[in-house]
Amino acid sequence: MHSKIILENIKIYAFHGVLPEETILGTNYIINAELHADLEKASQSDDLSDTINYAEINDIIHQEMSIPSRLLEHVIGRIISKLEIAFPQLSFIKIKLTKTRPPMRGEMQGVSIEMEKQIS
Template identity: 75%
Template sequence: MKSKIILEDIKIYAYHGVLPEEAIIGNHYVVNLEVHSDLEKALQSDDLKDTINYAEINDIVHQEMGIRSQLLEHVIGRIITKIENQFPQITFIKIKLTKTIPPMPGEMKGVSLEFEKESSKTTD
């Protein structure tokens, strides 16, 4: 059975970017994240230890977004690494990170980067 946990439209204010002013004034970001894992045991047990605690994933996103980086790719890489380390049972991660007011001309909803990673590990 395929199981997914999806965190949608996490809104965070952070200070990422190459331009010096981005470190001072910051920007609004939106994070969408999806993880896959076999959570079938939790269907029967009703026990948190048999699933992935999405509150902990949310905490990881907030912690890593709080560490300034020039590149959003670097932020995403840190989030993926930390989630994989904390939850080795995850078989797939997808993250979309949107900077809602990028410092460039033109009206737009934002600029997004999206990364997907499948684990090479197999689950029992």
């Protein structure tokens, strides 16, 4: 069975960026996570131990977002690594991280980096 767990539009205030003011002032970030795993057993058992606890996914994302990084790619890489270790049953991870107020000219809703990993 092909199953997905999707956490949508998690809003976190954090302090990532190359410019000094980004690490001092911070800004809001939006994170979307998509994880694939076979959850058929949970669909039959109704037992939390047969699935992936999405509250734990959320905790990992919040923990990694609290560690300042210069690059969003680095933040995503850490999140993917932690999720892969915590949940060996995952077959795919996709993380999209959006900085809502990047220090650039022009009006925009944000700038995003999206990374995905197929796990064998």
